Amino acid sequence: MNRAHLFRPAICAALCALMFAGPAAGQSPLGRVAVGQPFPELRLARLADGQPASLADFRGRRVLLLVFASW
Amino acid sequence: MPVWHDVTRDLVAEGKLQLVGIIEEQHPDRCRLFMQWKQMDWPILVDPLNLLEVSVVPLALLIDEHGVVREVLRDPRSAVEKLTAQLDDPPPTATQPATTLHEASATLTRVSDALLLNQKPRFDDAIRLLDEALHKNGDEGLLHFARGVVLRMRYDSPKRQEGDFAAAVSGWQRALDLNPNQYVWRRRIQQYGPRLGKPYPFYDWVDQARRDVVARGQTPVALGVEPTGAELAGPVKEIAPAATQPTEPDPEGRISRDTTPLASAEITVVPPRVRPGQAARVHIVLRPNPRSGGHWNNEGEPLVVWINPPARWIMSQRRLSVPIPPAPISDEGRQVEFELRAPPDAPPGNVRLSGYALYGVCKADSGTCLYRRTDLVAEVKVAPAR
Numbered sequence: 064m065n066r067a068h069l070f071r072p073a074i075c076a077a078l079c080a081l082m083f084a085g086p087a088a089g090q091s092p093l094g095r096v097a098v099g100q101p102f103p104e105l106r107l108a109r110l111a112d113g114q115p116a117s118l119a120d121f122r123g124r125r126v127l128l129l130v131f132a133s134w
Numbered sequence: 135m136p137v138w139h140d141v142t143r144d145l146v147a148e149g150k151l152q153l154v155g156i157i158e159e160q161h162p163d164r165c166r167l168f169m170q171w172k173q174m175d176w177p178i179l180v181d182p183l184n185l186l187e188v189s190v191v192p193l194a195l196l197i198d199e200h201g202v203v204r205e206v207l208r209d210p211r212s213a214v215e216k217l218t219a220q221l222d223d224p225p226p227t228a229t230q231p232a233t234t235l236h237e238a239s240a241t242l243t244r245v246s247d248a249l250l251l252n253q254k255p256r257f258d259d260a261i262r263l264l265d266e267a268l269h270k271n272g273d274e275g276l277l278h279f280a281r282g283v284v285l286r287m288r289y290d291s292p293k294r295q296e297g298d299f300a301a302a303v304s305g306w307q308r309a310l311d312l313n314p315n316q317y318v319w320r321r322r323i324q325q326y327g328p329r330l331g332k333p334y335p336f337y338d339w340v341d342q343a344r345r346d347v348v349a350r351g352q353t354p355v356a357l358g359v360e361p362t363g364a365e366l367a368g369p370v371k372e373i374a375p376a377a378t379q380p381t382e383p384d385p386e387g388r389i390s391r392d393t394t395p396l397a398s399a400e401i402t403v404v405p406p407r408v409r410p411g412q413a414a415r416v417h418i419v420l421r422p423n424p425r426s427g428g429h430w431n432n433e434g435e436p437l438v439v440w441i442n443p444p445a446r447w448i449m450s451q452r453r454l455s456v457p458i459p460p461a462p463i464s465d466e467g468r469q470v471e472f473e474l475r476a477p478p479d480a481p482p483g484n485v486r487l488s489g490y491a492l493y494g495v496c497k498a499d500s501g502t503c504l505y506r507r508t509d510l511v512a513e514v515k516v517a518p519a520r
Binding site (some may be wrong): 092 | 137150151154155156157163164177178180184185187188189191192194196197199201203206217218224243247250251315321336337351457464
C-alpha cells in the first residue's frame with residue numbers, strides 16, 4: 064500500500080493537535096515558517112541537479128509549497 | 135502528495151499556480167524515484183538538515199506572488215478555491231525579508247552550504263561548524279539533529295569513518311530528548327529503529343515503484359543508498375523468539391580469530407538507549423579491511439553472525455547470515471540487523487551484548503583464503519522506567 068500520497072493519519076493527528084493546541088515549549092510546528100510573513104530565505108539544492116535554488120526563484124508566481132518526505 | 139498534484143493539475147497547466155516541493159529526508163534522491171513513479175515533475179528542493187525547522191510533514195503552504203505565506207492548507211479537495219482566490223495585498227511589513235537569524239539557524243545555513251551546495255560535500259567543515267556551535271550551546275536540538283544527519287551522510291559516502299552511524303544515532307537521540315515533539319527528528323530514528331516503535335514501513339514502496347516504472351518502459355531512477363532492513367520492515371506488536379533455535383556454529387570458539395584483521399565489524403544500536411520493556415534494533419556491518427588487503431571469499435560459506443543476548447532479553451533469532459554474491463571475491467559491506475527487547479523489569483545501566491561473525495576472507499597479496507571469526511561486543515543503555 065502506498066501511503067505517501069495521503070496525509071498519514073498519525074502525522075496529521077499530531078500536526079493538527081500541535082496546531083490547535085499551540086506550540087510546545089515555545090516551538091512552532093511550522094518552524095521558521097509563519098503565516099503572514101515572507102517565506103524564509105533558504106539556500107537549498109535542487110533535487111534534479113544539485114544546483115542552488117530558493118523559493119525566491121518563484122517570486123511573482125502563486126506557489127503551492129509541499130513540504131514532505133517520500134516515507 | 136499525488137493528491138495535491140491531481141487536484142492542481144489544471145491550475146498548473148493554465149499557468150495559475152506553481153507547485154514546489156521541499157524534501158525533509160535523509161536520502162532526498164529517493165524522492166526522485168517517487169516523483170518518477172507518480173509521474174510528478176515539479177521542482178523539488180532538498181532540506182535533509184531541516185533548515186526549515188518544521189517539526190511535522192507533510193505541510194501544504196499557499197505562498198503568494200510576493201513570497202508571503204498566506205495559509206496552511208489542510209484538505210486538498212477543498213483547497214482549489216483558496217489557491218486561486220483574489221488575495222488582498224499583504225501589508226508592506228510582511229514583504230520585508232527577515233534579516234536576522236538566531237545563532238543555531240545561522241550555523242545550519244553554513245553547514246548546508248558546506249554540504250549541499252558543493253560538488254564534493256565538505257563533511258569535516260560541516261562537523262567542525264556544528265561542534266563549535268554545540269560547544270557554545272550544547273542544548274540546541276537543531277544542532278544535534280543536524281550533526282546526526284551529517285554523520286549519516288558521511289557514513290553513506292566513501293569518506294565513511296568508523297562510528298559515524300552510531301554517532302549519528304546518538305545525535306538524533308539527543309535532539310529528540312531535547313524536543314520530543316519534533317516528529318521529523320523522531321522519524322529519522324524510527325527509520326533505522328525497531329519494528330515495535332515503527333508507525334509503518336518507510337520505504338516499502340520502492341520495489342513497487344521500480345516495477346511500475348519498468349512496466350511503463352522506463353528505467354527507474356538509481357538510488358544512491360538502497361533502503362535495507364529497518365527501512366523496509368513493517369511494524370510488529372511483539373518480538374517472538376523462534377520456536378526452535380538453530381545450532382550455534384562455533385560454541386567452543388575453535389575457529390581462529392581474525393587478528394590481522396582482514397575484515398572488521400561496526401555495530402550500531404538504534405535507539406542507543408531503551409527503557410524496560412522496549413526494543414532496540416542492532417545493525418552490524420562487516421567490511422573487508424582495505425589496509426590489510428582483505429576481500430570476501432565468495433566460494434565458501436555465507437557470512438554467519440551468532441548473537442548471545444543479555445539474560446532474559448528476547449530476540450527473534452540468534453543466528454543470522456548474509457547470502458554470498460556470484461563473483462568469486464568482493465569488497466562490499468555485509469549487513470545484518472536484528473532486534474532485542476529488554477525485560478519489563480530491566481534495571482537501569484549498561485547491558486552487554488556479545489556474539490561473533492564467521493566468514494571467508496582472502497588476502498590480496500598472497501591469494502590465501504581463510505575462514506575466520508571476529509568477536510562482537512556492543513552495549514545497550516537501559517534508562518529507568520518512566
